[in-house]
Structures are given as structure tokens and as C-alpha cells.
Amino acid sequence: MSVSVDNFLKNVFLLTQESPNPVTSSVLAERLGVSGAAVTDMARKLGKKGWLDYRPYQALVLSKQGQKLALKVIRKHRLWELFLHQxxxxxxxxxxEEAEKLEHHTSDELIEHISHFLGNPDFDPHGDPIPGNGGEIPSEKGVKVLTDVGENEEWVVKKLRYRNSETSEMYDRFGLESGMTLKVLKIFDFDGSLEVRFSDGREVLISGKLAENIFCVKKN
Amino acid sequence: MSVSVDNFLKNVFLLTQESPNPVTSSVLAERLGVSGAAVTDMARKLGKKGWLDYRPYQALVLSKQGQKLALKVIRKHRLWELFLHQxxxxxxxxxxEEAEKLEHHTSDELIEHISHFLGNPDFDPHGDPIPGNGGEIPSEKGVKVLTDVGENEEWVVKKLRYRNSETSEMYDRFGLESGMTLKVLKIFDFDGSLEVRFSDGREVLISGKLAENIFCVKKN
DNA sequence: AAACAAAATTAAGCAACCTTAAAACAAAAA
DNA sequence: TTTTTGTTTTAAGGTTGCTTAATTTTGTTT
Structure with a gap:
């Protein structure tokens, strides 16, 4: 599997996920930054390999096998992102951009070492789910990083990422734990910090950097 | 710089180092696993770029610039090796083989993060010197990993690699520290462990895995 | 149903990197 | 000095992944 093939499969998969519209040659060409002709060429090739159900003039649809390959690439990408950041x-x-390159040159063995090192995480630093080794996608219904929620909305903490001993200490101090409800009162653009009210009434100021590690789902 | 260019420069450099013989087309072709014609093609190309002093029928010699590029690739390779292992x-x-792929897809920024994370090490897990950011090669006159020294030779400990808290504890127990003299009495092929005598007369058994982290230079 | 616009495909070609086979060359042997 | 031997280069061609331009198809408009 070459870099181009990887990227083709990955982006067909992502486009399929991101919008209900069919994945057409032109949309994919735009996304990959190549000509439509290049997409057609590749699509026919991958069709022959059985990774894509290719029929001229039809939308591009991955086969089961193609999906599996796409998920592997996405897994590698997201684990690398988390690793590089964390x-x-x-x-x-x-x-x-770093992960964009590394994802194509990482053996299955290496990526499992990385996953293990990170404690087999479910989400990348952007809050996107990391497909499992077998292709399972962690449920992310409405999961958002705390830095991305709007003011005055109520959210439930879904996941706290433990970067090091200090993060856990800070979570402790705040009494922050998975499952609790909170409301973002104000976002300070100046330094990215957030004023947050917990359900027990306490109000605290959380740094943007820490907030990047707090994942929430909308209340109810 | 493509993968092929990287590999060409890297291997010219390594061959130059590894033996006093001139680096000929055929030797390099053999090493890279390509035809002689491919080497000639590439050599002419790199000559034009100023990375190589290319003259038909002459040995291949890197320019200052070419050496710098080669050293960057080697730095990336060796830092990755150390990182993946350690x-x-x-x-x-x-x-x-993993590093062989990653070295070509690692930005200068990323490799400095890795170097910093490792404490800007001087040697890779094979005991090969890791060129510095500016291309300086750490002196390695006669440095060997303890697992590679012969029986009944006297060696001075040059570098102890600290992989984790347990390795330091083990070094402590043995009273092992940089600068001390030791003699390998016996190497047990069964499990790779080594019987070692220190200059103060103590004899200890060091596991092969620990010994991989001990670097020595020949006494006198 | 005919015409048209938009999108997809085919056709031809290019650059990088490789191949094999033929020709040119260097160095050593006769 | 000429010949031989082995290496290096040149020549011609293949593959991959792309390009632009021309052509075909689709779906919509009239």
C-alpha cells in the first residue's frame, strides 16, 4: 500500500463519515488536491483490488476490506497525533502534518507499541475517536473537548486525560471526575482559560491547556 | 529530498566511514540493492545539486553539503532506533527496519523533540554515535557495547544508559559507574548474561539486557 | 424528447526512479 | 603496446502517480 492508496482510502472513509452526500470523484479530488483524472485512475485500480466498489459515474463506496484498511490508517494517524502531543x-x-507523514510508514507492530504506551486511548487530542486494532470505533456521540464548548451550556465530563502526575493532581484539586456536570461561564480569549461552574455550585478557573484534556458530552 | 536521495547520501557516507576503499558505483549499487545504472543516474543528478563531486568513472565523494545532509539522515535514524528501543x-x-522508514519522514522539529526527550544522547542502542544537530559526531574511539566485548579483555566503562529507575538501581547495586575498569570473565550464550570482574575484585553476573546499556572503551 | 451544463472518463504525456542490454572506458595482463 | 577483463556509462524502455485536454456520460432544463 503506497502513500497515495492510503490517502485515497482514508479520505473516502472520512468524507463518507463527515457528510451524508455521496463521495464523488470531484469532491475527493478537491480534498486530495489532485485532478479528477487521477481519482478515476486510482479508483479503477482499487476497484480491481477489491477495496472499492467502483462503477463508472457512480459514487465511491469502500468495500468492507477497504474500510478496514482506511481504519488502520486513521488509527495510526490519531495515535501518532496523541503521542506527539502528549x-x-x-x-x-x-x-x-507530522502524523500525516508518519501514518504511512508505521508498521502494525510499532503502532501497537505506541497504543500500549499511551494506555490504549480512545480519543486523540482533537477528541476524535481512535479506531481499535480490529477496526471498532469508540462511541463519541457528542463528545467535545472542553475548549470547544460554548458558554452557558451544560456538559457532562466524559473523559479526563492523564498526561502526567500534575494533571491528576489538578483534577483532584478541582474535584473533577468523569460523570460530573459542569457549565462554562466564560471563555477568556486572552489566555484560553475557562471559568466553569460545577453542579455543586463551585466556580473555578481552568487553564486552556488543562481544558484540552477534558472531554464532555452535552447534558441529556 | 526523496527517500532515494536520502538513502544514496546516507550510504555513501557510511561506506566512506566503514572502509578505506573508495565508494564505487558497484559497491553502492550492491548496498542499495539497485542496478549500477541507477546509481550512475542518481550520482549525476546529485552532482548537479552540488551534494556530490561526481566525475564519470571516479569514486563517489560527498561534498560538504552532501555530508551534512547524510548526517541529518543518520541522526534521525539513530535517534529513532534509540527511542523505539528505549x-x-x-x-x-x-x-x-522501523527507523529505516521513519528517518525519511521526520521533520527537523520532530527529531529535536525526540532528542530532547531522550536527553540529547550521544549513542544509539548499537553503540553508534548520533551526529549532533549541527553534524558533529560524538567521539567513539573504540566504544563498544559490553555485550560485544570479548572474554578476558579489560575495558573501561564509558557510558551507562539510564533506561528507567530500575536500571539506575541495578547500576547502584553493582557499584557500576562511568570510568571504572572491568573484565568480562565469561559470556553465557544461554541467556546472554555476563560474568564480570571489577578492578576491586568483585565478581558479578550482569544480564544481557542490562549489558546492552553499558558502553566501554578498551583499557589503554 | 432534445438540448445543455456539469461531472466523469479517456487519451496523451511527463517526471522520478527503476530495469536490462549494449557500448565505452580503465586498469592490469600478456 | 596491445589485449583482455571487469566496471561504468549510455540507451531504450517500464511503472507509478500525476497532469491537461478532449470526449463521453449523466441529469436537468426546456
Whole structure:
């Protein structure tokens, strides 16, 4: 599987997920930054491989096998992102383009080492679900990073990411734990910090950096 | 710089280092697993780029610039090897082929994060020197991993690698520290462990795995 | 149903990197 | 010095993944 094939399958999968519209040649070409002709070529090729149900002039639909391959690439991408950010302390911005390259050159063995090192996490630093080794997608119904929720909405903490001993200590201090309800009162653009009210009435200020590690689902 | 270019420069550099013989087309072709014609093609191309002093029928010699590029690739390779082995606990065998791929897809920024995470190490898990950010090669005159020294030779400990709290504890117990003299009395092939005598007369058994982290230079 | 616009496919071609086979060359042997 | 031997280069061609331009198909409009 070459880089191009990887990217083709991955992006057909993501487009399928992201919108209900059919994945057409032109949409995919736009996304991949290549010509329509290149997409047609590749689609025919992958059709022959059995990874895609290719019929001229029809929308692009991955086969079961194609989906599996796409999920493997996505798994690698998201684990790398999490790893680069959480372990090596790389900027969330840089992390994406770096993962974009590494995902294609990472053996299954290596990615399992990384997953294990991270404690087999379910979500990447953007809150996107990391497909499992067998292709299972962790449920993420309405999961958002705390930094992305709007003011004055009620959210339930879904997942706290433990980056190091200090994060756990901070969660402890705040009495923050999975399952509790909170409301973001104000977001300070200046430093990204958030004023939050817990259901027991306590109001605290959480740094943007810490908030990046708090995942929530909408209340009810 | 493509993968092929990377590999070309890297291997010219390594061959130059590894033996006093000139780096010929055929030797490099053999090493890269490509035809002689492919080497000539590439050599002419890199000559034009100024990375190689290319003259038909002459040995291949890197320019200053070419050396710098080669050293960057080698730095990436060796840091990845160390990282995969030391941090992710991957097998020394797997580590090489994995690094062989990653080295070409790692930004300068990422590799500095990795280097920093590892404490800017000087040697990879095979005991090979890791070129610095600016291309400086750590002196390795006669440095060997303890697992590679012969029986009944006297060696001075050059570097102890601290993989985790347990390794330091073990070094402590043995009273092992940089600068001390030791002699390997026997190597047990069965489990790779080594019977070692220190200069103060104590004799201890060191596991092969621990010994991989002990670097020595020949006494005198 | 005919015409048209938009989208997809085919056709031809390019660049990178490789191949094999033929030709050119260098160095050593006769 | 000429010949031989082995290496290096040149020549011609293949594959992959792309390009642009021309052509075909689809679906919609009239």
C-alpha cells in the first residue's frame, strides 16, 4: 500500500463519515488536491483490488476490506497525533502534518507499541475517536473537548486525560471526575482559560491547556 | 529530498566511514540493492545539486553539503532506533527496519523533540554515535557495547544508559559507574548474561539486557 | 424528447526512479 | 603496446502517480 492508496482510502472513509452526500470523484479530488483524472485512475485500480466498489459515474463506496484498511490508517494517524502531543509535547498544530507523514510508514507492530504506551486511548487530542486494532470505533456521540464548548451550556465530563502526575493532581484539586456536570461561564480569549461552574455550585478557573484534556458530552 | 536521495547520501557516507576503499558505483549499487545504472543516474543528478563531486568513472565523494545532509539522515535514524528501543521497548532487531522508514519522514522539529526527550544522547542502542544537530559526531574511539566485548579483555566503562529507575538501581547495586575498569570473565550464550570482574575484585553476573546499556572503551 | 451544463472518463504525456542490454572506458595482463 | 577483463556509462524502455485536454456520460432544463 503506497502513500497515495492510503490517502485515497482514508479520505473516502472520512468524507463518507463527515457528510451524508455521496463521495464523488470531484469532491475527493478537491480534498486530495489532485485532478479528477487521477481519482478515476486510482479508483479503477482499487476497484480491481477489491477495496472499492467502483462503477463508472457512480459514487465511491469502500468495500468492507477497504474500510478496514482506511481504519488502520486513521488509527495510526490519531495515535501518532496523541503521542506527539502528549508524550513529546508538540504543538497541536504541528502534530497533524507530522502524523500525516508518519501514518504511512508505521508498521502494525510499532503502532501497537505506541497504543500500549499511551494506555490504549480512545480519543486523540482533537477528541476524535481512535479506531481499535480490529477496526471498532469508540462511541463519541457528542463528545467535545472542553475548549470547544460554548458558554452557558451544560456538559457532562466524559473523559479526563492523564498526561502526567500534575494533571491528576489538578483534577483532584478541582474535584473533577468523569460523570460530573459542569457549565462554562466564560471563555477568556486572552489566555484560553475557562471559568466553569460545577453542579455543586463551585466556580473555578481552568487553564486552556488543562481544558484540552477534558472531554464532555452535552447534558441529556 | 526523496527517500532515494536520502538513502544514496546516507550510504555513501557510511561506506566512506566503514572502509578505506573508495565508494564505487558497484559497491553502492550492491548496498542499495539497485542496478549500477541507477546509481550512475542518481550520482549525476546529485552532482548537479552540488551534494556530490561526481566525475564519470571516479569514486563517489560527498561534498560538504552532501555530508551534512547524510548526517541529518543518520541522526534521525539513530535517534529513532534509540527511542523505539528505549522508550517503546521494541526489540533491537525490529528497531532498525522501523527507523529505516521513519528517518525519511521526520521533520527537523520532530527529531529535536525526540532528542530532547531522550536527553540529547550521544549513542544509539548499537553503540553508534548520533551526529549532533549541527553534524558533529560524538567521539567513539573504540566504544563498544559490553555485550560485544570479548572474554578476558579489560575495558573501561564509558557510558551507562539510564533506561528507567530500575536500571539506575541495578547500576547502584553493582557499584557500576562511568570510568571504572572491568573484565568480562565469561559470556553465557544461554541467556546472554555476563560474568564480570571489577578492578576491586568483585565478581558479578550482569544480564544481557542490562549489558546492552553499558558502553566501554578498551583499557589503554 | 432534445438540448445543455456539469461531472466523469479517456487519451496523451511527463517526471522520478527503476530495469536490462549494449557500448565505452580503465586498469592490469600478456 | 596491445589485449583482455571487469566496471561504468549510455540507451531504450517500464511503472507509478500525476497532469491537461478532449470526449463521453449523466441529469436537468426546456
Amino acid at each position: 508524550v513529546l509535547g508538540m504543538d497541536l498544530m504541528s502534530v497533524h | 522508550v517503546l521497548g521494541m526489540d533491537l532487531m525490529s528497531v532498525h
